[in-house]
Amino acid sequence: MRILRAADRKASPWKNGGGVTWEVAASPAGAPLDDFEWRVSLAEVASPGPFSRFPGIDRILTVIRGQGLSLAVEGLGATALGASSAPYAFPGDIAATAALSDGPIRDLNVMTRRGRWAAQVRRMSGPVAPKLTAETVILVALTPLDVGDAHLSPEDAILFEGAVPPPIGEGAFVLVELHRA
Structure with a gap:
């Protein structure tokens, strides 16, 4: 059992530069964004726009704070997500765009290498x-x-x-x- 304190995390830019993320844990530890097996992170979504694409990755997004967002995923339509919504799974390698409901949100993002x-x-x-x-x-x-x-x-x-x-x-x-x- 290892405690991972929020205060110890360092902010880093999203892959597409559109926001900020804080890595909670990844395997292997310290892996770059194009070479992890799995990654759990928190992100601040402060403005509408596209999500970063991750080829070969499956994602699960859980809004944990804020008024929510509408996530439009190519081929799957738009889904409203809020701080009480169920976690939402989608492929990380297709286009996804967020529109905020009313102000910024914080989300928990889980990414896994598909097939592994x-x-x-x-x-x-x-x-x-x-x-x-x-x-x-x-x-x-x-x-x-x-x-x-x-x-x-x-x-x-x-x-x-x-x-x-x-x-x-x-x-x-x-x-x-x-x-x-």
Whole structure:
């Protein structure tokens, strides 16, 4: 179990230069944007525009803060996403454009290399003792949250690799389960 504090993350520009992202975790650690197996990050979407394209990557986007956005994905139409919407999966190698509902949003973005990794992303609330089968699990706190003896602030995360997570206290979080394909 490794705690990943939001305060320790460094901002970096989006691949297309249109915004800012903060990497929560990636495999392999420190991999560049064109060579990761999986990547979990937070992003600030402050203006409408296109999403970066990632050939061979599947994406799952979860709005965690703000009034929401409409995400138009080529061939799939537009989908309204807000801070209580289910995570939304789409191919990262086709055109996608966001229009903001009312001001900036923050999202959790999970990207996996197609054919090698797959992800399941769920919004959850505690208290709970989740039963997990994935070899890699990332929990991202949306509210203050106690996980075993660890106290998380919003956007702090915990990476579990092959470990059984301790009981999770009262609060909201996003759970990312990563499986080899």
